[in-house]
Amino acid sequence: MDCSKVGYLISTLRKEKCMTQKEIADKMNISDKTISKWERGLGCPDVSLLAELSKILGVNIEKILSGDLEENDKDGGNMKRTKFYVCKNCGNVITSTSEADLSCCGRKLDYLIAKPEDETHKISVTDMGGEYFINVDHPMHKNHFISFVAFVGYDKALIAKLYPEQNAELHIPKIQRGKLYAYCSEHGLWSKELR
Numbered sequence: 001m002d003c004s005k006v007g008y009l010i011s012t013l014r015k016e017k018c019m020t021q022k023e024i025a026d027k028m029n030i031s032d033k034t035i036s037k038w039e040r041g042l043g044c045p046d047v048s049l050l051a052e053l054s055k056i057l058g059v060n061i062e063k064i065l066s067g068d069l070e071e072n073d074k075d076g077g078n079m080k081r082t083k084f085y086v087c088k089n090c091g092n093v094i095t096s097t098s099e100a101d102l103s104c105c106g107r108k109l110d111y112l113i114a115k116p117e118d119e120t121h122k123i124s125v126t127d128m129g130g131e132y133f134i135n136v137d138h139p140m141h142k143n144h145f146i147s148f149v150a151f152v153g154y155d156k157a158l159i160a161k162l163y164p165e166q167n168a169e170l171h172i173p174k175i176q177r178g179k180l181y182a183y184c185s186e187h188g189l190w191s192k193e194l195r
Contacts, residue, residue, distance in 0.1 A: 004041035005067025011039040013057040028052050060101065082152045083111035084181065084189060093148055093183075095157065114181060114191035121190040123149075123180050128171070132194070136168035136182045144186045151194065153178030 014024055014035075021035040028049060037043045045053055045064070054061045063069055078097060085094040087104035094102055094109065102109045117123050126133040136146050146168035150159040153176045160170045168182070180192045 001044055001065055002067055003038075003044045006044050006064060007039045007041040007067075009059075009064065009067045009069070010035070010045075010053070010057070013059060014039075017057065019056075024053075024056055027056055060103075063101075078154065079152055079157045080154055080178070082150075082157050084114075084150070084183065085109040085111055086147065086183060091147060091185075093159070093161065095150075095159070112183070112189040114189040117182075117190050117192045121182060121184055121187065123182050123190065123192040125180070125192070125194060127174070129174075131171050131174050134170050134172060134180060138168050138182075138184065140164050140166065140168055144184070147183045147185050148181075149183075150181040151178055152181065 014021070020032075021039070022032040025032040025035050030049070034043075038045055050061045050064060054064060057064070059069070081097050083096050083099060085096070085100075085102050085104075086092070087094075087107070087109060089105040089107065092104045094104070096102070096111075099111065115121075120138070122137055124135045124137065126135070134149055136149065138146050140146065140162075142164045145164040146162050148159055148161050149168070149170055150157065151172050156175060156178075158172055160172075162168055162170075177193075177195050180194050182190045184190065
């Protein structure tokens with residue numbers, strides 16, 4: 001761990017939050033001299049203080065320890081690059097338009113890699129005029145079900161959360177070409193081109 005890099009990051013983040021060393025020190029019940037020491041690279045935060053410092057600065061502990069935030073390249077928000085993340089513990093669904101460093105229930109999440117639909121995860125689309133009827137012929141049991149269906153186009157993303165007590169079907173507006181996704185709680189993410 002490079003104390004100079006850690007200190008520089010702490011200083012940068014503190015200034016981004018428009019906080020003084022004293023304000024951070026007061027929130028952590030430590031001396032502002034301690035914050036000054038960290039920012040000058042003369043020492044690093046004690047492990048017991050990292051969780052509170054992380055919360056105050058709004059940055060993961062591992063980023064504080066590395067002294068680097070590794071920012072993503074700007075992608076202009078192209079929705080076709082949407083990535084899906086699902087927490088295996090609570091079922092939380094999170095999306096981003098580029099790779100992100102996310103966690104849920106204390107666990108790091110990796111984005112899902114979609115597989116093309118197959119016979120057991122077939123995504124059917126029926127053109128109903130002004131909308132599409134989407135159906136995934138799949139069991140909807142408590143421990144094995146389609147958790148969500150999503151449509152992603154160039155500038156739009158629609159997502160519908162599904163539950164075991166309902167059918168894996170929905171209506172979406174007929175808006176443009178894109179890709180449909182269906183997430184199976186056991187077998188992961190499946191996709192189909194919508195033209």
